[in-house]
Amino acid sequence: MVVRTDWKLEEIKEIYDLPLLDLVFEAARVHRENESYGEVQISNLVSIKTGGCKEDCAYCPQAARYHTDIEVHPLMTVEKVKERATEAIANGATRLCMGAAWREVRDNSDFDRILEMVSEVNDMGLEVCCTLGMLTYEQAEKLKEAGCFAYNHNIDTSSENYGNIITTRTFEDRIETLNNVRKAKLSVCCGGIVGLGETDDDRVKMLHTLSTMETHPDSVPINALVPVEGTPLENNARVNIDEMLRMIATARIIMPKSMVRLSAGRNQMSIAEQALCFMAGANSIFAGEKLLTTPNPDFDCDMQMFKILGLTTRRPFKGVEQTPSEIQA
Ligand code: SAM
Ligand code: DTB
Ligand code: SF4
Numbered sequence: 070m071v072v073r074t075d076w077k078l079e080e081i082k083e084i085y086d087l088p089l090l091d092l093v094f095e096a097a098r099v100h101r102e103n104e105s106y107g108e109v110q111i112s113n114l115v116s117i118k119t120g121g122c123k124e125d126c127a128y129c130p131q132a133a134r135y136h137t138d139i140e141v142h143p144l145m146t147v148e149k150v151k152e153r154a155t156e157a158i159a160n161g162a163t164r165l166c167m168g169a170a171w172r173e174v175r176d177n178s179d180f181d182r183i184l185e186m187v188s189e190v191n192d193m194g195l196e197v198c199c200t201l202g203m204l205t206y207e208q209a210e211k212l213k214e215a216g217c218f219a220y221n222h223n224i225d226t227s228s229e230n231y232g233n234i235i236t237t238r239t240f241e242d243r244i245e246t247l248n249n250v251r252k253a254k255l256s257v258c259c260g261g262i263v264g265l266g267e268t269d270d271d272r273v274k275m276l277h278t279l280s281t282m283e284t285h286p287d288s289v290p291i292n293a294l295v296p297v298e299g300t301p302l303e304n305n306a307r308v309n310i311d312e313m314l315r316m317i318a319t320a321r322i323i324m325p326k327s328m329v330r331l332s333a334g335r336n337q338m339s340i341a342e343q344a345l346c347f348m349a350g351a352n353s354i355f356a357g358e359k360l361l362t363t364p365n366p367d368f369d370c371d372m373q374m375f376k377i378l379g380l381t382t383r384r385p386f387k388g389v390e391q392t393p394s395e396i397q398a
Contacts, residue, residue, distance in 0.1 A: 135299045174208050263294065
């Protein structure tokens with residue numbers, strides 16, 4: 070399977086614009102070249118610090134400046150995170166993603182506590198992912214040393230549309246953090262959101278940025294906007310299944326080896342709609358009844374869906390040369 074990082078915008082547009090079923094068919098074909106096409110990664114999100122964020126991301130219920138009905142919470146204790154990790158394992162998750170409503174990581178006792186959480190959860194055998202905002206190279210290295218496996222940092226939309234959604238930091242800031250993450254040899258998780266009011270061209274441009282990175286992100290989350298009351302995007306139209314399918318299928322074709330995650334928005338999708346997304350190459354989900362602050366299908370519901378569709382769970386660290394624990398040993 071050839072992995073290209075020299076995609077032209079026009080080539081991606083041509084794929085994206087294919088008649089929908091041709092696009093899904095082609096993506097399914099590419100996906101089936103991968104021997105583990107029937108496996109789906111189950112990642113459980115834990116919001117370790119909720120709300121009160123200084124940023125102005127127009128989609129986000131956790132931005133302090135919008136008046137949303139979320140439960141603001143300071144940084145969790147290590148014990149609480151371990152409890153959540155135990156539950157996640159019992160429910161079949163193999164990755165735990167810890168999210169903090171921060172603009173950036175600071176070198177303080179909170180970060181030290183997170184390093185401890187990372188180390189403890191890694192020792193429990195889960196792939197640890199963090200999403201904590203902007204990060205320096207030194208901080209990325211510290212996370213890696215503590216046993217962190219992946220870092221999530223989304224570009225969210227095209228560079229052209231970025232300023233319409235977020236003004237408190239730039240697209241380039243995001244890219245810089247991603248470079249720091251890659252340099253520290255953390256697995257890169259980077260994708261975006263559909264339904265922010267962007268055009269098809271913006272979607273294609275976002276996919277172009279992701280697929281022309283020196284190395285493709287290891288995972289690419291495709292989120293459907295969850296419109297939350299109180300945010301500037303509260304009245305945005307619901308994302309339709311054909312829009313999600315186009316994004317997922319195009320991502321699968323142009324980044325054939327990456328995990329493509331059907332992320333936020335599953336709560337509004339039927340099993341049949343999700344089945345089409347898996348057919349189109351999605352091979353990862355966020356599971357558990359809550360994403361960070363909004364509802365998501367619960368584990369039992371997803372296990373029932375897996376049974377119906379004949380999907381299996383991907384084991385942790387599959388295909389990875391050295392796990393974080395082996396590196397530490
Ligand atoms: N504060 C950190 C940051 O911004 O990188 C980490 C947490 S932040 C909530 C992680 C990602 O969640 C965002 O980049 C965005 O892609 C996604 N997200 C947040 N709110 C969302 C919403 N309402 N609908 C869909 N995706 C959302
Ligand atoms: C990602 O791409 N989506 C997740 C995770 N990375 C951190 C977050 C989705 C959040 C949806 C809104 C909420 O629940 O607050
Ligand atoms: Fe803060 Fe992250 Fe939400 Fe933006 S997406 S407001 S940085 S928590």
